[in-house]
Amino acid sequence: MRRALATGEVVLGSPVVSRLTAEVVLPVALAIPDEAGRAPDKPALITAVLDLDWMVRQVAGSEAGSEHARFAVLVSDNGLVVAQYPQPPGHAEERSRRLVDTVLSAPLGWAELQGAEGRDSIVGFAHMLSVGLALAVGIDSVAVLRPLDRKMLVTLVLALLTAALGIAAAMAVARRAIGRPVLALADAARAMASGTPPPPLPTGAWHGEFEILRQAFRRMTSEIARRQEALEASNSELEAANRLLIDLAERDSLTGLANRRAFDLALEAAWKRGLREAAPVAVLIIDLDHFKQFNDRYGHLEGDACLMRVAGLLMAMQLRPYDLAARLGGEEFAVLLPDSDVPGAVAVGERIRAALHDMMLLHEGSPLGFVTASIGAASMVPLGPAEPRVLLAAADRALYAAKAAGRDRVSAEGWAVAA
Secondary structure (H helix, E strand, O other), X not given: OHHHHHHXXXXXXXXXXXXXXXXXXXXXXXXXXXXXXXXXXXXXXXXXXXXHHXXXXXHHOOOOOOOOOEEEEEEEOOOOEEEEXXXXXXXXXXXXXXXXXXXXXXXXXXXXXXXXOOOEEEEEEEEEOOOOEEEEEEEEHHHHHOOOOHHHHHHHHHHHHHHHHHHHHHHHHHHHHHHHHHHHHHHHHHHHHOOOOOOOOOOOOOOOHHHHHHHHHHHHHHHHHHHHHHHHHHHHHHHHHHHHHHHHHHEXXXXXXXXHHHHHHHHHHHHHHHHHHOOOEEEEEEEEOOHHHHHHHHOHHHHHHHHHHHHHHHHOXXXXXXXXXXXXXXXXXXXXXXXXXXXXXXXXXXHHHHHHHHHOOEOOOOOOOEOOEEEEXXXXXXXXXXXXXXXXXXXXXXXXXXXXXOOOOEEEEEOXXXX
């Protein structure tokens, strides 16, 4: 696992004996990077069970106890006897230890040793570096050396080494059979981690557990795609519902203007900005004149229609993008004007009053015979402990001054700096 984390490649480890099954297992590790390209703390691990006992039986080639008996031993780089045939008799630990030490002493060679049954044997060995194993094959030296000269002995040793290399080639094929599906699954996992559709897995037969894993992976990706589609649909519905709730929470249901809550939030934000930048904030409070008499004369339905007409007028005033028109309640409206001084606020108020005259909304209870409005304007630069309610109170006083002066007018109150 550490080598896989360090190299980012498929790593074939040394065989070990399973504590559960007593079989030899060959560990394979591959680190699957995350979406940022970093190796994770825990790489994926796949193990394969190899029948190494069968391999050494084939190399030995004859039954133990015959005149030309052979034996074969498979040793790991850490000195573990992975497989051997035939099994040594009891009390043969010392002879096995000498054999292992000899095999580990060089990458390639031969030696004369005492075999598994106590007979002198000629042993040839070679290391398979790619898998961390060494194969040693021995044959009874007395039975062989009697008819053979030294040249034939060398030929025999080379033949044994060739057999060892054949085993190494078989192990390399096994590695490819394991590495191909592992790499394909790793590529698909990387794609899923980055949020892109995974590439199709290679066609053709996969062996054993890998075919089961491929089918499970396909089912998993299909289920993930289905759930992603359902989640996106749910998110779209939720976003639409949230937008509707926000709109309902911040819009006046009758006129469509911002309601008092939205106006207060916007005023608070403009006030904080003015406090940071020493910029003025202005407010208009608009109250329709004699509106109670309008409702008494024409009824509440006509009163609501009148309020909607006035709201439409405010929406059509072509205010700046950061200005805000709102209905505070009843027949009272307000306009928030950031970065505006008193003269600028009064000018906007006069435009609104003139536009209301031009609409000529019939109001027989009004001295002019149509709907008019009284408007209070105030502006100040936020400073120190002052709060937005100070500005609203000033605009409210200006509104009452306009009403006291005869209505249908704009009155202003303000300071250069709020104290």
